[in-house]
Amino acid sequence: MQIKKPIWSLTPVMVATAIFCCVLWGSASPAIKIAYELFGIPASDTASRLVLAGTRFVLAGVMTIIFGSLVSRQVLTPKIESLKYIGALALCQTIGQYFFFFMSLANTSGVRGSIINASGNFLAPIFAIFLFRLEKFEVKKLLGCFIGFFGIFLFLGGSSVLAGGKMTMAGEGAMLMAALFYAISGCSIKIFSKFENPVVLSGYQFTLGGIVLLGIGLLMGGSLSFTSMGCYLNLIYMGFISAGAYTLWGVLLKYNPVSKVSVLGFVNPIMGVLLSALFLGEESQAFSIVSVISLILVSAGIIVVNAKRN
Known part of the structure; x- marks a missing residue:
């Protein structure tokens, strides 16, 4: 008797869901920048920015x-x-x-943020191999990290000339720090998910x-001023970005090989x-020359890092 495969393990469903x-994840940067405009939060208002972030993640958790x-x-x-x-x-x-x-x-463009944030995809395997000892050393993973980092460094070096504006610690520097915490949390959840459902961990953290x-x-x-329906819709959507993406990604990882799902992460940046x-x-x-080349290298790096070895 043939056992029916779960719908999530069907390749077309898996690919469509992963994309x-x-x-959702790719829309986070523009959604947050739009939120700053809707709520009237200037770059200098750190307190209101924290209120916005906190409200978003309470919603995302629920x-x-x-x-x-x-x-x-089940509950x-x-x-x-x-x-x-x-x-x-929660801390990381x-x-x-x-x-x-x-x-x-609040201090850089959505394009810059999206490309620089991809560095977390390359810091994570480096930490997993050398710091947390979660994965075995593989040349292809280091090669993929090198390709991806080269794309990011190319972008950082050329964006000030072709993409407009100089780099700042509060802008590009802060995004690199966010990527660092992403890499640490990614390794941590891999360890902690041995003892608890990863969806439970994500939701409650x-x-x-x-x-x-x-x-x-x-x-x-800090405070939030809800001046239009757009404020409410934006906040609900930002909550759904994390909740929907993490839940569906977790389901895909449950029914498919990790490498088969993770390799599609190149679509994110x-x-x-x-x-x-x-x-x-x-x-x-x-669509500047530097951005396109950098994005190609970053995407190629993610594919190489996550490609399954034959």
Whole structure:
């Protein structure tokens, strides 16, 4: 008797879902920059920026828990012993990463942010091999990291001439810090998921990290002014970006080989650049010679790092 394969393991469904996740993640940069305009948050208003980030991730956490519970057909709750894992992830993945991510996008373009943020895809395997000892040394992974980093360095070196504007620590530097925290949290969740459902870890760490960011922002005097329906819709969408993408990506990893899913991550920076061009009017940066070449190298690097060895 032939056993019917889960729908998520069918290649067309897997590819389409993975690309959809990448579209969601790629839309984060333009969505946040649009939010700054809708809520009237200037680059200097760190407190309100933290309130926005915190509110987004509280929503994302609640949505992730609800979506995950519906998919698993049971209410997802963490084990007591998993609280320390949730706290550690909240510190790295939400508080650390998105403090710098939101800071960066207040001080740089969506195109620049999308390309520089891709460095997390290359820091993660380096940390996994040399720091956390989670993976074996492979030449192809280091080759992929070299290709990707070369693309990013090319972009950093040439963007000031062809993409307009100089680099700053509050802009490009902050995005590199966000990528660093992304890499650490990626390795951490790989370790912690041995003891707890990764959707549970993501949902509850989003909520905890969001509460901390929101609390700090409010204590600093930050606030959000909901002046139009667009403010509400933007905030809900930003919450859905994380909740929908992480939940669906987790489902794909459950029913498919990790390398088969992860290799499609090259679509992420491409979507970030294209959507920034579409919604933020950054066509001159997105389609400059330096940006295109850098994006090709970054995408190639992600493919090489995640390609399955024969």
